[in-house]
Amino acid sequence: MDPNRVIIFDTTLRDGEQSPGISLNATEKLEIAQQLARLGVDVIEAGFPIASPGDFQAVQAIAREVRGPVIAGLARAHAADIERAAEAVKDAERPRVHTFISTSDIHIEHQLQSTREDVLGQARAAVAHARSLVEDVEFSPMDATRADVEFTAEVIQAAIDEGATTINVPDTVGYTMPAEYAAFLGRLYELVPALAGVVLSVHCHDDLGLAVANSFAGLQSGARQVECAVNGIGERAGNASLEEVVMLLRTREADIGLTTAVNSREIARASRLVSRLTGYPVQPNKAIVGRNAFQHESGIHQDGVLKERSTYEIMSAASVGVDDVNSIVLGKHSGRHALRSALMELGYEVNGQSLNQAFKRFKELADKKKQVTAMDLEALVTDELRAETAAYTLEWFDVEASTRRPPHATVSIVAPDGETMRGDFTGDGPIDAIFRAINAATRREARLREFRIDAVTGGQDALGEASVILELSGSTAAGQAVSTDIIEAAALAYVRALTNVEQKVLLAADEDAGEPVLTRAP
Ligand code: KIV
Ligand code: ZN
Numbered sequence: 001m002d003p004n005r006v007i008i009f010d011t012t013l014r015d016g017e018q019s020p021g022i023s024l025n026a027t028e029k030l031e032i033a034q035q036l037a038r039l040g041v042d043v044i045e046a047g048f049p050i051a052s053p054g055d056f057q058a059v060q061a062i063a064r065e066v067r068g069p070v071i072a073g074l075a076r077a078h079a080a081d082i083e084r085a086a087e088a089v090k091d092a093e094r095p096r097v098h099t100f101i102s103t104s105d106i107h108i109e110h111q112l113q114s115t116r117e118d119v120l121g122q123a124r125a126a127v128a129h130a131r132s133l134v135e136d137v138e139f140s141p142m143d144a145t146r147a148d149v150e151f152t153a154e155v156i157q158a159a160i161d162e163g164a165t166t167i168n169v170p171d172t173v174g175y176t177m178p179a180e181y182a183a184f185l186g187r188l189y190e191l192v193p194a195l196a197g198v199v200l201s202v203h204c205h206d207d208l209g210l211a212v213a214n215s216f217a218g219l220q221s222g223a224r225q226v227e228c229a230v231n232g233i234g235e236r237a238g239n240a241s242l243e244e245v246v247m248l249l250r251t252r253e254a255d256i257g258l259t260t261a262v263n264s265r266e267i268a269r270a271s272r273l274v275s276r277l278t279g280y281p282v283q284p285n286k287a288i289v290g291r292n293a294f295q296h297e298s299g300i301h302q303d304g305v306l307k308e309r310s311t312y313e314i315m316s317a318a319s320v321g322v323d324d325v326n327s328i329v330l331g332k333h334s335g336r337h338a339l340r341s342a343l344m345e346l347g348y349e350v351n352g353q354s355l356n357q358a359f360k361r362f363k364e365l366a367d368k369k370k371q372v373t374a375m376d377l378e379a380l381v382t383d384e385l386r387a388e389t390a391a392y393t394l395e396w397f398d399v400e401a402s403t404r405r406p407p408h409a410t411v412s413i414v415a416p417d418g419e420t421m422r423g424d425f426t427g428d429g430p431i432d433a434i435f436r437a438i439n440a441a442t443r444r445e446a447r448l449r450e451f452r453i454d455a456v457t458g459g460q461d462a463l464g465e466a467s468v469i470l471e472l473s474g475s476t477a478a479g480q481a482v483s484t485d486i487i488e489a490a491a492l493a494y495v496r497a498l499t500n501v502e503q504k505v506l507l508a509a510d511e512d513a514g515e516p517v518l519t520r521a522p
Pocket of ligand 2: 015172205235
């Protein structure tokens with residue numbers, strides 16, 4: 001392989017999915033994985049198969065259906081984890097097992113309650129076991145940047161001896177700094193000459209806002225794989241953001257000399273899809289994918305860009321696919337064929353019943369909105385995806401709201417078993433009333449943790465996109481929905497969050513083989 005080619009290892013569906021409140025179902029994960037393949041990432045870390053049956057099934061579906069990238073499954077350094085991960089990825093074109101164990105004394109002493117000697121033995125056994133099941137094995141000494149470099153080197157040497165093909169050095173808690181990380185990796189190269197014969201990978205968290213800078217320092221020290229996530233999502237403050245790493249390498253290629261195989265024009269679409277399905281908004285000033293990333297506010301800047309774009313822009317909006325969104329516009333009279341072509345251009349192959357449903361939603365929207373943009377279409381298609389998997393259905397609702405009386409809501413919900421349930425509530429505001437009416441109907445004591453409503457596009461007739469995070473019996477999960485009526489969007493998002501949180505509670509009970517925790521209130 002070209003020594004200047006950087007492998008983009010995407011962990012949106014694994015580390016990214018570990019962000020609080022994110023609960024993607026298998027269909028949503030597959031949709032994201034297909035977009036990652038269009039984006040041209042080299043490796044998709046599809047999940048942590050031992051974590052739950054749902055995780056296993058999602059990784060397996062991605063391995064079976066997504067073509068192009070290597071599909072990796074994560075596993076602790078335990079035989080059962082490794083076997084589960086290998087089983088989940090076995091139908092991929094190119095399967096990988098990624099196994100890890102901590103090498104820092106903090107983790108060894110307090111979390112693993114073990115010894116260095118034992119960790120060394122476990123790492124060796126894990127890689128050997130993984131290699132007996134798959135050809136492509138990645139090993140990570142977790143919390144490496146806070147570990148003793150000599151001991152980490154010893155563990156890495158053992159992993160390479162047992163056949164690891166990629167060695168990833170994680171900055172698990174986002175603690176290191178660029179020069180320090182570079183020195184750490186440089187020392188590992190000295191201590192383990194065999195490291196030059198495998199792929200060295202970097203995996204940086206953003207607790208101090210240095211994830212991309214540290215990853216870049218790693219590349220300059222010889223690493224040729226970067227682990228990153230779309231929109232920088234991940235544990236706590238997140239992972240290095242994929243779009244920032246890729247566009248840094250592309251924009252400064254003449255100086256850095258490193259390349260990737262990413263089709264950067266798919267970045268904006270990947271970012272929107274991940275944001276919409278996870279319910280994690282992208283901050284407006286976020287590099288590359290924030291809505292202001294290519295906007296010029298000051299008159300001086302606008303004047304400069306109108307005369308010559310390079311005066312204030314170091315890359316074009318087109319290079320990350322932002323312009324695509326503005327070029328697809330449908331109107332009230334557009335037909336089924338135009339809708340299908342627009343969806344194809346957006347990367348959605350919609351036929352048969354799904355096309356009929358999409359067309360129905362499009363017509364309803366076109367009656368209320370002069371121009372339906374690509375952003376609207378994407379929002380509708382992803383909304384349909386969620387509707388397909390929602391166990392509860394919002395049949396109808398009534399909300400009476402005025403400044404003279406407390407708002408009152410009545411809802412009718414169809415439960416997963418087909419039972420129709422009604423509930424009503426007088427709340428502090430119309431949204432509060434409808435949320436509590438849904439709790440009353442379903443006899444669940446779900447607690448609202450977060451609620452947001454955003455406009456999909458600008459304009460008074462914009463679609464509203466609601467996002468809800470709920471807590472039930474110690475589990476949290478999110479739900480999202482779009483509608484031109486923001487109360488309807490909020491109610492649908494609540495009902496979907498309820499579906500997701502119930503599934504999480506049931507899974508948690510399954511894992512603990514514990515008591516049934518989901519009983520309806522009397
Ligand atoms: O941050 C970390 O150390 C990880 C490992 C599992 C690679 O996510
Ligand atoms: Zn991580």
